[in-house]
Amino acid sequence: MSFVMLPFLSSPPASAAESEAPRPLPGELESAELADFDKFDPKRAALVDLALKLGRTHRLNRYLFGSADPEKGGFDCSGSIYFILSQAGIQPARSSAAQYDWIREAGLLTEVPASAGSLEAPVFKKLQPGDLVFWAGTYRPTDGRTNKVTHVQMYLGVEKASGKPVMIGSSDGRSYSGKARCGFGVYDFKVPSRQSKARIIGFGPPPGLEKLQKPAQP
Numbered sequence: 001m002s003f004v005m006l007p008f009l010s011s012p013p014a015s016a017a018e019s020e021a022p023r024p025l026p027g028e029l030e031s032a033e034l035a036d037f038d039k040f041d042p043k044r045a046a047l048v049d050l051a052l053k054l055g056r057t058h059r060l061n062r063y064l065f066g067s068a069d070p071e072k073g074g075f076d077c078s079g080s081i082y083f084i085l086s087q088a089g090i091q092p093a094r095s096s097a098a099q100y101d102w103i104r105e106a107g108l109l110t111e112v113p114a115s116a117g118s119l120e121a122p123v124f125k126k127l128q129p130g131d132l133v134f135w136a137g138t139y140r141p142t143d144g145r146t147n148k149v150t151h152v153q154m155y156l157g158v159e160k161a162s163g164k165p166v167m168i169g170s171s172d173g174r175s176y177s178g179k180a181r182c183g184f185g186v187y188d189f190k191v192p193s194r195q196s197k198a199r200i201i202g203f204g205p206p207p208g209l210e211k212l213q214k215p216a217q218p
Contacts, residue, residue, distance in 0.1 A: 026185030027176035028056045029166070034129070035158040043212045044130035044205075048156055051084045051168050055185045062183040063172035068094065070184075077151050080170035080184050081132060084154065090208040096152040097145040100134045100202060108204040117194050119165065124191075129157040131205050133167065133189070137198040148201060155189060155203065165189040 031037050031049045040048065064074025068082040075083060078096040085092040093102040103109045110126050127133075133155050136148035153169035162177070167189040173180050174187045181187065192198045 023062075023173075023182035024179060025059055025062075025183050026055075026171070026174075026181040026187055027166075028052070028059055029156075029159065029186050033160050034156060034166075035160045035163075037157070040129055040157070043209055044128060046212055047084075047088055047130045047206075047209060048154075050088050051154055051156070052186075054084055054087060055168050059183070059185050061170070063170050075170040075184050077153065077169050077171060080168075081152050081154060084168075085206055085208075088212055090206055090212070092206060095143075095145070096134065097141075097147050097149040099132060099152055099206075100147055100149040102207060103132065103204040104202070106207040108207060109202050110204055111202045112200045114199060116191065116200070118191050121191075127155055127203055128205070129155060130209065131155045131203045133203040134201055135192075135198050136201045137196075151198075153187065153189075156186070 029052055031045070031052055034048070037045065037048075058070045061070050062074040063076065064072060064079075065076045066079070067073075067075050068079030070083065078094060078099055081099060082092050082094055093099045100109070110123065112123050115121070116123050131154070133153055134149045135151035138151045141150055153167040153171070156166045156168055158164065159166050165188075166176075166186050168186050170184040171187055172182050175181060176185070176187050178188070191200060
């Protein structure tokens with residue numbers, strides 16, 4: 001699914017056979033496949049490395065709304081972030097909306113203006129590997145949340161092979177290498193077009209990152 005589609009909903013299948021066909025799994029990377037990984041801030045490098053290891057270990061976990069537990073067979077977007085950070089010894093909020101508030105209340109959030117229509121926008125010069133990125137407008141929430149956040153992923157940096165930015169998390173239909181995928185793993189990082197209902201509204205590092213020493217092993 002591109003950024004103009006809903007991450008939690010999919011179009012009705014054209015046939016029963018199509019509905020039974022498994023969706024392709026997301027990508028997986030090694031830390032060394034990220035450009036300038038050896039120059040990352042050590043704590044951010046530790047978090048990114050752990051996220052990628054977990055992405056490989058749990059790559060068979062598909063998108064599962066409401067789950068933050070790999071034993072259930074999948075994660076939703078915020079559940080995958082919750083799992084990564086918990087494994088790193090950081091105790092995050094659970095939902096994407098609550099994770100946004102968690103970072104904002106810690107004074108770590110960079111807000112993205114609606115005018116930022118591409119990665120060339122000045123605000124994205126502040127984006128760093130390990131930051132959580134938040135979207136609004138990817139679907140219509142019904143849980144009474146007080147902010148507009150509906151999706152979250154973790155920014156990883158730029159892939160050496162493609163020269164393109166990538167992120168990690170769980171999603172239903174976003175793309176990797178231009179092909180729609182489903183599940184927990186690596187995805188292309190893109191800014192929604194101005195015509196899209198979805199947009200990135202903020203990003204920032206998880207509180208507690210500064211205390212990260214050595215990531216837990218998956």
